Amino acid sequence: MIPTLSIIQAAHERIRPHVHRTPVLTCQTINRMSGAEIYFKCENFQKIGAFKARGGVNAVLSLSPTELKNGVTTHSSGNHAQAIAYAAGLVGAKAYIVMPRTAPQVKKDAVRGYGAEVIECEPTLEARESTVDEVIAKYGATMIHPFNDYRVIAGQATATKELIEDYGKFDTIMAPVGGGGLLSGTALAAHYLCPTAEVIAGEPEGAADAVLSFKSGRIEKAPYINTIADGLMTNLGDKTIEIIRLHVKDILLTSDPEIIAAMRLIWERMKIVIEPSCAVPFAALLRNKERSAGKKVGIILTGGNVDLGKLPF
Amino acid sequence: MIPTLSIIQAAHERIRPHVHRTPVLTCQTINRMSGAEIYFKCENFQKIGAFKARGGVNAVLSLSPTELKNGVTTHSSGNHAQAIAYAAGLVGAKAYIVMPRTAPQVKKDAVRGYGAEVIECEPTLEARESTVDEVIAKYGATMIHPFNDYRVIAGQATATKELIEDYGKFDTIMAPVGGGGLLSGTALAAHYLCPTAEVIAGEPEGAADAVLSFKSGRIEKAPYINTIADGLMTNLGDKTIEIIRLHVKDILLTSDPEIIAAMRLIWERMKIVIEPSCAVPFAALLRNKERSAGKKVGIILTGGNVDLGKLPF
Numbered sequence: 357m358i359p360t361l362s363i364i365q366a367a368h369e370r371i372r373p374h375v376h377r378t379p380v381l382t383c384q385t386i387n388r389m390s391g392a393e394i395y396f397k398c399e400n401f402q403k404i405g406a407f408k409a410r411g412g413v414n415a416v417l418s419l420s421p422t423e424l425k426n427g428v429t430t431h432s433s434g435n436h437a438q439a440i441a442y443a444a445g446l447v448g449a450k451a452y453i454v455m456p457r458t459a460p461q462v463k464k465d466a467v468r469g470y471g472a473e474v475i476e477c478e479p480t481l482e483a484r485e486s487t488v489d490e491v492i493a494k495y496g497a498t499m500i501h502p503f504n505d506y507r508v509i510a511g512q513a514t515a516t517k518e519l520i521e522d523y524g525k526f527d528t529i530m531a532p533v534g535g536g537g538l539l540s541g542t543a544l545a546a547h548y549l550c551p552t553a554e555v556i557a558g559e560p561e562g563a564a565d566a567v568l569s570f571k572s573g574r575i576e577k578a579p580y581i582n583t584i585a586d587g588l589m590t591n592l593g594d595k596t597i598e599i600i601r602l603h604v605k606d607i608l609l610t611s612d613p614e615i616i617a618a619m620r621l622i623w624e625r626m627k628i629v630i631e632p633s634c635a636v637p638f639a640a641l642l643r644n645k646e647r648s649a650g651k652k653v654g655i656i657l658t659g660g661n662v663d664l665g666k667l668p669f
Numbered sequence: 670m671i672p673t674l675s676i677i678q679a680a681h682e683r684i685r686p687h688v689h690r691t692p693v694l695t696c697q698t699i700n701r702m703s704g705a706e707i708y709f710k711c712e713n714f715q716k717i718g719a720f721k722a723r724g725g726v727n728a729v730l731s732l733s734p735t736e737l738k739n740g741v742t743t744h745s746s747g748n749h750a751q752a753i754a755y756a757a758g759l760v761g762a763k764a765y766i767v768m769p770r771t772a773p774q775v776k777k778d779a780v781r782g783y784g785a786e787v788i789e790c791e792p793t794l795e796a797r798e799s800t801v802d803e804v805i806a807k808y809g810a811t812m813i814h815p816f817n818d819y820r821v822i823a824g825q826a827t828a829t830k831e832l833i834e835d836y837g838k839f840d841t842i843m844a845p846v847g848g849g850g851l852l853s854g855t856a857l858a859a860h861y862l863c864p865t866a867e868v869i870a871g872e873p874e875g876a877a878d879a880v881l882s883f884k885s886g887r888i889e890k891a892p893y894i895n896t897i898a899d900g901l902m903t904n905l906g907d908k909t910i911e912i913i914r915l916h917v918k919d920i921l922l923t924s925d926p927e928i929i930a931a932m933r934l935i936w937e938r939m940k941i942v943i944e945p946s947c948a949v950p951f952a953a954l955l956r957n958k959e960r961s962a963g964k965k966v967g968i969i970l971t972g973g974n975v976d977l978g979k980l981p982f
Contacts, residue, residue, distance in 0.1 A: 379692065381714075400940045401694075620977060624775070627713045627942040627973035660940035664933060664982050 406659030412439030414511030441472035503537030504593025512541030536596030543603035558640030587633035719972030725752025727824030754785035816850025817906025825854030849909030856916035871953035900946035
């Protein structure tokens, strides 16, 4: 069942001791350049460096002792891996994290640093899924999907819940879309707590599947995959597409040069570290300035886990 | 006269409408790694991206209409330049900023962005001072020294005043030392508001003049100048050396590799952008962990104006 307001409220109470109520930053220069009044919800300052801590912790803390007994598992090359490792550590559960062998050593180390076991596989979706299946067969671990899971979605919704609680009504609330877990949570929180706000997503041109799925109502694949926004390459799931079609106003595309420029602008002007996927909604806003002119806009800054040795500028 | 508490309080009231009360951040991972309980006062989020806004605004707003009539001038490789440009703009005065031609392009652009005129010179103290003298002779502008000025020192003191007001007593308060304006203000604020705190400075080995001056009581030059901490290459002035010898406990040296590692650690773990000079006190703390073990330490993070095209990692 699509999470209700009370389910999101319960998720918030559940995760509150384990995640940060992240700060919201504004920047006069960026407001001047964009023509909007923007409030950035800084999930790059969240535990594990990304909003994924919210959904991961809510999902793991929602499991029964029986479900937890044999540990949890997931596949992820990035922030969801760390989120599940972190969440499992909170409840003393074993975590088996399937990661592509090509994932950066620093990310594997981070997951191990939270006490999880990393199981490497070939860097394909098929290999990831079959390896998770093996883990489930061998250990009886409970799978936590990165986005197509209502507990994960309810957890991600708490970022927008906090934003509205702390800064009142918004005209527009923006988030990036990959698998759609954050976007679904954002749309639900806005729907319940600030129903006049339009929820708008940003998506890279080089992973433009959600914009197609949004129109057709079916889970579409991107025409091609080639973007620096490596957190946004996944397709929607059946749960996220339903919520997004119900409660999201629009999905706006943006190019990699625009994403890099938006990322750099935030680093230079706001002095905060954000990852490329995180810059996508702001890049989309800058491409479509007329849509947000004079409006009060909330943007979820999703994460700051970037490889400083491989910056695009 | 060395600024009294009431002079620092008046400076704070004067600048309050024009500068940010900057946030203070903590990081569990960094506390674990350092063995201390560290509160980072984030002046990288300050107006113009550095603490220098405080001293610059206080100095310019303290000038008489006669002193302002022909504009203001200063020489600076970076942040003080922006601070005076910003402050002059607040009162509608002309600003002539002398900058070494080797200063980062992003800093020159920022100064022009505040409406000031940039006058480039050779990157030596002699060239900077003679060029300012020419500006004064030609325009009759009022010189605002970057650090050897009690109004500037009183302004810089307000960062530590806020830190103590917001987070109570500290065992240790740390700041970097270049010309000593911030360090003097830090030491005065601690002396008046938390006299039990030890004030300790960090200085790069590649610009190790203050540590010598601190011992000898005379303004010494560094044995050699070669450091990534480009904001800390200046020598002390007669006003700053007096305050520092009265109220600073120690000056600790740190190497460029240590500065870069400390900077990277703060970027990666705290997701904030700081400039190399800004990482110096934290690098010095990490080199001397035993000194701050178990202590409550405040560190002034001085600024975040870094050239993203020329990162050391």
